[in-house]
Amino acid sequence: MALSPAQLCHGETTRLLPQAPRLLEPPYSNGGGDDDDDDDGGGDGGDALAKQDPKEWCSNPLKMGTFSQCIRYLSFLWNLVFLLMGMLVLATGVWGLVAKGWLRGDSLVPLGSDPMLLLLLLGTGTSTLSMAGCMGALRPSPCLLRFFLGAMGALVGVEVLGGLVLVLVSRQWLRDGLRDTLLLCLLHYQEEPDLRFMVDEVQRGLSCCGLGSYRDWEVNQYFNCSSPGVQACGVPASCCLDPLQNGTITNSQCGFGVLRLGDVAASTVVHLGGCMAPMGGWLRVQGGAIATAVAVLVLLEATGMLMALKVLGDITPTRVWD
Template identity: 65%
Template sequence: MQTSRLVELPQSSDDDDDISLLGDADDPVAKHNTEEWCKPSAFSRCVWHLAFLWNLLFLLLGLLTLGIGVWGLLAKGWLQGERLASLGSDPMLLFVLAGLGASTVSLAGCLGVLRSSTCLLRFFVGAVLAFVGLEVLGGLLLLVARQRLRDALQDALLLCLLRYQEEPDLRFLVDEVQRSLRCCGLSSYRDWESNPYFNCSAPGVQACSVPASCCLDPRQNGSIINDQCAFGVLHLGDMAAAGVVHLGGCVVQLGAWLRGQAGGIATGAAVLVLLEATGLLLVLKVLADIVPGGARG
């Protein structure tokens, strides 16, 4: 009797196991659990949106900076063929380079978040780390090579003085510095003799003069700027010139102003690094969400 009962027992086969597995795969409860496991959390979705908006904001700022730089170059005719050789000395080129770099990196971040592209997101991370490294290196250079940087600043101011009439941007910068700091020239107002237009041997009406921004009171009747307020000042002695223009140079004044603004400069640099670190952490979280689920390049 026992033998017959054993013979009648159903035998399991591999086909039955396969059917059982397929049945489990089609189970609605199992499918629901799998979808819940793959579904990103609310925090992850929030981070993705923030990463996209952060990059979009800096993309717009980069495009705005780039547009200002290109507009400045076009307005002064620097992009014409015969003037491209001197393009490197124009301050607006800094706006072009900064805007191009920021917009390129931010665009890579935006597309990387939208397409879940690890390639673009890793490019973004590498670029931001490179920017942070350059900023840290620049800060260290400011601390270590202060004397050399002071000499480089003086050379840059001398270049601005020599090309005062040739480039509107440099003229605006020099006038603002001299007017704000109440100074004239590099070490004294006599430095303007090195300018070919203000030199006493120059043939023009500006010979033996200095810019109007050097005047003690450059405005006539309190509203209109008198461009001729400093004409012929270099003919005068120091005592007489002291009643018309500022005698002291701008190098010392600018150095003192920079030392006074050290706290604000450090705060601005810290805010910039914090913004970059925020964007970097957001993108790293997006990368961490993408890689386990199958990265797409």
């Protein structure tokens, strides 16, 4: 493909095009009175016309050193790992929503309360950012790298701000948020399999039942005593002291009719205490581990940003001054 002279930087030549002759100033015919002026400035006229733009610039050929090449490939691999993880999370979220009949409209709970929606959004965001970082480092593309840096910077800022808010705000606000989340899980316990699984794991692990007490399960329309079903005035099997029958099989009906009993009689069958206090204590004990995990995540994100910034600096065109 032939190149036009306009595509070449100032002073460059190519074998496909002949070198342009030096621009010469045509002779003037203004009269004899200007001969002295022409003689004085004629020697510099050609240079003045040939260098009309003193700020002419062009991008230098991309010649990256060994260290820069290593950083470039490390940036690509770093984003590739997160791209695969994001696609896995995205596929899990899509599979969960399809399996629950969201595409057919068969789901009984609002989409906003489905944990699979969180996986879907998290996988989409991670895959998009990682894809931009991968392609920006592989091409390399300044536009994609700038998008990646801007989005990652905003994400890190939100994470740091969220951590500061959680540390500085009152504990009552956090307690209310946790209570609202658990109440939502109790309301949709029978309708959402993922919420049911999480509630059962929490109640088994912490040996608790309900929010403040086992009687909080009356808010559920299936366990309420006014329900016409067999589960009326009951609690989930995860509330039972010994949900296993013969040590191997879970007795799913061990909590049926518990809400009709008094506290003394119910204490021989299920855990009476709620999960709010044990969960708050667990979060306080695991606070150091949670903070460490968040710090490692922010450090990984900052490392990816630094590598992308290095690659962007290596491929950004530089201005050449004549």
